[in-house]
Amino acid sequence: MPAAVDIKQSSETLPLLLLHRFPSFELSFFPVLKTKYTVLDLHADPPGPSFPILSKSVRVMLCVGPTALTSEDLDRYPAVECVVGSSAGINHFDLAACRRRGIHVTSAGDASSDDVADYAVGLALDVLRRVSVADRFVRAGSWPFQKEYTLGSKVSGKRVGIVGLGSIGLRVAKRFEGFNCSIAYNSRKIKSHVSYPYYANVGDLASNSDILIVCCALTNETFHVINKDVMRALGKTGIIVNVGRGALIDEKELVELLVRGDLGGAGLDVFEHEPYVPEELFSLDNVVLSPHNAVITLESFAALEELVLANIEAFFSNKPLRAEVELH
Amino acid sequence: MPAAVDIKQSSETLPLLLLHRFPSFELSFFPVLKTKYTVLDLHADPPGPSFPILSKSVRVMLCVGPTALTSEDLDRYPAVECVVGSSAGINHFDLAACRRRGIHVTSAGDASSDDVADYAVGLALDVLRRVSVADRFVRAGSWPFQKEYTLGSKVSGKRVGIVGLGSIGLRVAKRFEGFNCSIAYNSRKIKSHVSYPYYANVGDLASNSDILIVCCALTNETFHVINKDVMRALGKTGIIVNVGRGALIDEKELVELLVRGDLGGAGLDVFEHEPYVPEELFSLDNVVLSPHNAVITLESFAALEELVLANIEAFFSNKPLRAEVELH
Structure with missing residues (x-):
């Protein structure tokens, strides 16, 4: 048979x-x-x-x-x-x-929405609390010889702005609520089924956020939606996490702002010209770089x-x- | 004046x-x-x-x-x-x-309870999703040349066992609930004000957990509470996160199990003989090492x-x- x-x-x-x-x-x-x-x-x-x-x-x-x-x-x-x-x-x-x-x-x-949302939170925690930096420091054998440490920034209670409140964005919101973070969002249209504050303008959302999570779809309308002005609105203590697509952010401007210290930090799983990653980022301790891994489980x-x-x-x-x- | x-x-x-x-x-x-x-x-x-x-x-x-x-x-x-x-x-x-x-x-x-709880979740995410590994990979310039990647393990939905449900443990629980994780705990006494399942025995908790978070106080009773048997119960896919004190874990056994692949991974902010960290851990990709940073914000x-x-x-x-x- x-x-x-x-x-x-x-x-x-x-x-x-x-x-x-x-x-x-x-x-x-x-x-x-x-x-x-x-x-x-x-x-x-x-x-x-x-x-x-x-x-x-x-x-x-x-x-x-x-x-x-x-x-x-x-x-x-x-x-x-x-x-x-x-x-x-x-x-x-x-x-x-x-x-x-x-x-x-x-x-x-x-x-993969759960995994991408998990990864976004992981990147934010890593950037703000300097987990990868700590791991590098210990693996280099520096701990017994160097008493200095980098002060992290508290995650709990921060203001999280979500760009794109789809299946990933909603999951990101739920996770950050467990950290007592306040949530706000930007999307094409206001979502009637959620109570989070809506910002029609991404710049306004960034002005009112400490952590900006970018997880919208890449379309003609969202190309470089995170431009210089939006990043300036996020400011020197704000951080940006991108688990969407590289071209959602004006990467050249992002790198310049990070190098000059005009943006607090970034957790990037995606880049404009993958697998190319701007080398200026390699020496910065306030960025976490990841090779498009958010769905890789x-x-x-x-x-x-x-x-x-x-x-x-x-x-x-x-x-x-x-x-x-x-x-x- | x-x-x-x-x-x-x-x-x-x-x-x-x-x-x-x-x-x-x-x-x-x-x-x-x-x-x-x-x-x-x-x-x-x-x-x-x-x-x-x-x-x-x-x-x-x-x-x-x-x-x-x-x-x-x-x-x-x-x-x-x-x-x-x-x-x-x-x-x-x-x-x-x-x-x-x-x-x-x-x-x-x-x-510092919020910060320690945040850090515990950050370490778990980093170990399971290999965030620090990814960052090392990109910074080394390997992405354009090496297509291989390490499969991470999903965080959402996993079973989290918390050793010590005090002010930190309760906050850890709340955060993981946002990831749709199930929570169970071990502590000296059952806590009447929470509904999470209680395990009087740490080994039983480990047997029923994918992620074991160690955040109890170090006392004569809790010295090496995480011994070889507990870690074996956690098993090859289980991970352990320690934000309590190094001596809560039998570090020698922990290192042996990790090196042999009999434990899935570990996120360690504390060690038995700080600032000494066992060098066998430096070459492992399934551990994240941190120099007692959980409160450093x-x-x-x-x-x-x-x-x-x-x-x-x-x-x-x-x-x-x-x-x-x-x-x-």
């Missing part, structure tokens, strides 16, 4: 799935995909002689990580009806092109795998997609 | 205050003390010729940081009636000797200054002391 199942599930009868990714991006569940689908992968070694033909009829594509999805990509795969994304932010997809073609798009939805990957597999299956069985993106 | 005030507040008329400290320990409010008291300081440069005589009649002493207070110290200052401590933990005082002499003892009380120091000054003044004006320690 197992032999019969094996034959039935041969690659000839399995539905087609296109993997769209950087060569370096591997996900732990790629092997699982191959048991269920005929996986077309331009970066497989080799992609196979049938790739050019099969890719013309593939109906669903899985976009992995930050790989851009352009209108030209979609031209190459004209039969695609569904794009399954594997990240919460999908600013790297040409959504207008998807909409024109009537393609359904899904994101990672909430699969075992649990987050498992939740993502579950969601992605469910969405591919839902597509083929005409069931509702989860975390589908509304295309305007 | 100012001249008259200056004359009146000369050192002859100001009450005596003994400063008991390591030479290296300075606090920002020492200058303020000198405006209000004739400060006797064995480590001042010089202590002054009147020190031997005045120290026999000094009635109140301020003990700074971790400086031990022994029965022999008290023999040298026979008129002392009140010992004002400046730390939350006062295991370095000979409390039995204080009790025999009828000396009142105060601690830092709650002045501007705000904490300000609160401590306020409390210490208030207690010295209360002593001289026969008013009730704050954060007085009950001596059994």
